[in-house]
Amino acid sequence: MTRTRTTSPPPFPSSQDACLLQEGRHDDPFAVLGPHMHARRRHVVVFHPGLSTLEALVGDKAYPLIRHADAPDLFSGPVPGKAAYRLRATDGAGHVWDFDDAYRLGPVIGEIDEYLLGEGTHQRLWQVLGAHVGEHEGLAGTHFAVWAPNARRVSVVGPFNAWDGRRHPMRRRGATGVWEIFLPGIGDGECYKYELVGPDGQVLPLKADPIGFGAEHPPKTASVVRDITGYGWHDGDWMDRRAGPNARTAPISVYEVHLGSWRRWTRDGDRPLSYREAAVELVDYVCDMGFTHIEFLPLSEHPFDGSWGYQPVGLFAPTVRHGPPHEFRDLVDAAHARGLGVILDWVPAHFPSDVHGLARFDGTPLYEHADPREGFHHDWNTLIYNFGRVEVANFLVSNALYWFEEYHVDGLRVDAVASMLYRDYSRPEGEWVPNVHGGRENLEAIALLQRMNTISYGEVPGILTVAEESTSFPGVSRPVDGGGLGFGYKWNMGWMNDTLEYFSHETVHRKYHHHQLSFGLLYAFSENFILPISHDEVVHGKGSMLTRMPGNDWEQFANLRAYYGFMWGHPGKKLLFMGQEFAQRAEWDQAGQLDWGVLDAPWHAGMQALVRDLNTLYRATPALHVKDCEADGFRWIEANAAEISVFAWLRLGGADDPPVVVICNLTPVERTGLRIGLPRAGRWREVLNTDAAIYGGGNRGNLGGVEATQTPHHGLPASADVTLPPLSVLFLMPDGA
Numbered sequence: 001m002t003r004t005r006t007t008s009p010p011p012f013p014s015s016q017d018a019c020l021l022q023e024g025r026h027d028d029p030f031a032v033l034g035p036h037m038h039a040r041r042r043h044v045v046v047f048h049p050g051l052s053t054l055e056a057l058v059g060d061k062a063y064p065l066i067r068h069a070d071a072p073d074l075f076s077g078p079v080p081g082k083a084a085y086r087l088r089a090t091d092g093a094g095h096v097w098d099f100d101d102a103y104r105l106g107p108v109i110g111e112i113d114e115y116l117l118g119e120g121t122h123q124r125l126w127q128v129l130g131a132h133v134g135e136h137e138g139l140a141g142t143h144f145a146v147w148a149p150n151a152r153r154v155s156v157v158g159p160f161n162a163w164d165g166r167r168h169p170m171r172r173r174g175a176t177g178v179w180e181i182f183l184p185g186i187g188d189g190e191c192y193k194y195e196l197v198g199p200d201g202q203v204l205p206l207k208a209d210p211i212g213f214g215a216e217h218p219p220k221t222a223s224v225v226r227d228i229t230g231y232g233w234h235d236g237d238w239m240d241r242r243a244g245p246n247a248r249t250a251p252i253s254v255y256e257v258h259l260g261s262w263r264r265w266t267r268d269g270d271r272p273l274s275y276r277e278a279a280v281e282l283v284d285y286v287c288d289m290g291f292t293h294i295e296f297l298p299l300s301e302h303p304f305d306g307s308w309g310y311q312p313v314g315l316f317a318p319t320v321r322h323g324p325p326h327e328f329r330d331l332v333d334a335a336h337a338r339g340l341g342v343i344l345d346w347v348p349a350h351f352p353s354d355v356h357g358l359a360r361f362d363g364t365p366l367y368e369h370a371d372p373r374e375g376f377h378h379d380w381n382t383l384i385y386n387f388g389r390v391e392v393a394n395f396l397v398s399n400a401l402y403w404f405e406e407y408h409v410d411g412l413r414v415d416a417v418a419s420m421l422y423r424d425y426s427r428p429e430g431e432w433v434p435n436v437h438g439g440r441e442n443l444e445a446i447a448l449l450q451r452m453n454t455i456s457y458g459e460v461p462g463i464l465t466v467a468e469e470s471t472s473f474p475g476v477s478r479p480v481d482g483g484g485l486g487f488g489y490k491w492n493m494g495w496m497n498d499t500l501e502y503f504s505h506e507t508v509h510r511k512y513h514h515h516q517l518s519f520g521l522l523y524a525f526s527e528n529f530i531l532p533i534s535h536d537e538v539v540h541g542k543g544s545m546l547t548r549m550p551g552n553d554w555e556q557f558a559n560l561r562a563y564y565g566f567m568w569g570h571p572g573k574k575l576l577f578m579g580q581e582f583a584q585r586a587e588w589d590q591a592g593q594l595d596w597g598v599l600d601a602p603w604h605a606g607m608q609a610l611v612r613d614l615n616t617l618y619r620a621t622p623a624l625h626v627k628d629c630e631a632d633g634f635r636w637i638e639a640n641a642a643e644i645s646v647f648a649w650l651r652l653g654g655a656d657d658p659p660v661v662v663i664c665n666l667t668p669v670e671r672t673g674l675r676i677g678l679p680r681a682g683r684w685r686e687v688l689n690t691d692a693a694i695y696g697g698g699n700r701g702n703l704g705g706v707e708a709t710q711t712p713h714h715g716l717p718a719s720a721d722v723t724l725p726p727l728s729v730l731f732l733m734p735d736g737a
Contacts, residue, residue: 047167115178143180300319336484404456543587637716663722678720679716
């Protein structure tokens, strides 16, 4: 009689798999961990260090899982049936707890998302990647997903697993380069990072989530799970009509703010305002001052306070310095309730090399260029995004859309655009790589900016984008389909440099620099310009706007009042950095707060009153804003009086809008009986005089107005004798307007 020999099935899991899991080197953990059919029976495999015993629970029955002979932290055993199971653990101290097995759950990311991720065209990347609180297969927890195509293993780590990368290795999603896992029981407020094994098998420094919605307080660097769903917005009316306040025909006057140093609570540990406190304190102040928009220096999470936010690590996380994400929404909602637009500074040009950030994220130059001639900024010691890589471009474009859609911001001001546009930006010969045509233009960055603007304006009605661009690159604020970059506005850096240099000269020398104030009108309508007096003009030893003016105290204040009058009368939207509206004497210090105490002094309070009244006049007077960006909204009256440093021009709006005449006397000498051409005879009211006593001036002028006669002058049909106070700007409008 022949006996049939039966062979036992090989052990499950195999010794090789068990050792790889124990050592944290398995690149396909879902192929081993969790439930698997083996020898026609369901086996459950669990990796969990530090346990004495482990059981699988199905209904009221418990099935022991046995420690693997080759891996002391790996447990496995048969668990009959198909019903869902839970796990019960006991440690050496006798503690017992139940938990759900992440490895019994299927994938979360669907086929369409996977396709778009692989193609680099997923416009709302944050809806798939990052950490999302929710339910999956009936369990509450958090879904984690991250792009790391060259990693051999990616794990979620945090206090929930003792920061042990062997505990929760993720599932690789095919060719997309994305890894994902759903962890039951993890919710809002949990800290986490990613542990990655690079292509060379080396464990990398722990990485924050590139699409994390929250972060720990610096100097800590972990990401924090934040549930950003379910906010109850109250700004529907504003969102429906905001295209009007953002339009190129609208009065746009921007108050630029570094939230950390605008005001601090010195009696409460010298801390900055929270988002919710700013929703009252800051919003009330900006409304009172008559500005139309608040622009925040970057609020994306950043590790170093001294970067002012311009070296962000968490592009998708509002900085926790002022509160969690919903509280930032409270600030935006409050601004909208008061009719204020909110603009964020956005930094797609570069990122810091901090080891917990994007630098060599998966052990390779993933987000950055490998070649330092393309991928490293010597000026800022930062890395440059690889704009030509589709996944990186998708990351940046999606981030812009994220701020518009998730936080209802009204605009993005894009930082350092010039550094993006030119491959040789701030680089000596031989240290940059030409484009495919041998030129210096960064074609990939140009395409990225065009795509960002096209998608942002196309997907989100009524928003605006602004470029900080310091060169004469053509078409920055022209539509993409016309060959432009597609921005709504561009900062007029040339105007800023010329006018500040002019006003820095002693008044006796200004006649030799007369052209510096008139030159800007040669190109003033080539773009949709914003006139910026930004934070960059009051740092790094430049002093404050007040101390940049020449002369004694009286002359400095008079010069600055005249400068603001010149600025508000000039074509272009307006931007003023915080503190300059009341002539702060000290240079801005991001570690302190504005010197609010100076407002006890009349000249400082007068400057504040002037800026408030300039904003009020600008907003109420169509001729001063409707054609800010149109050549037919401006006409010189007097541009050539260099010997006496006098300028005069006409601002025009629509056919039915009363004109405004702006006259500047930029010497400390009073000019009396100066004949100025006007567009019509009759009385012209002096609607604003920067020398008025309420502003700290000498109260000289024209006793409220001038009488124009039908005497042609300066090519206009009428004229009047005008008195110009020293270092002053007058605004005249026809009586009855």
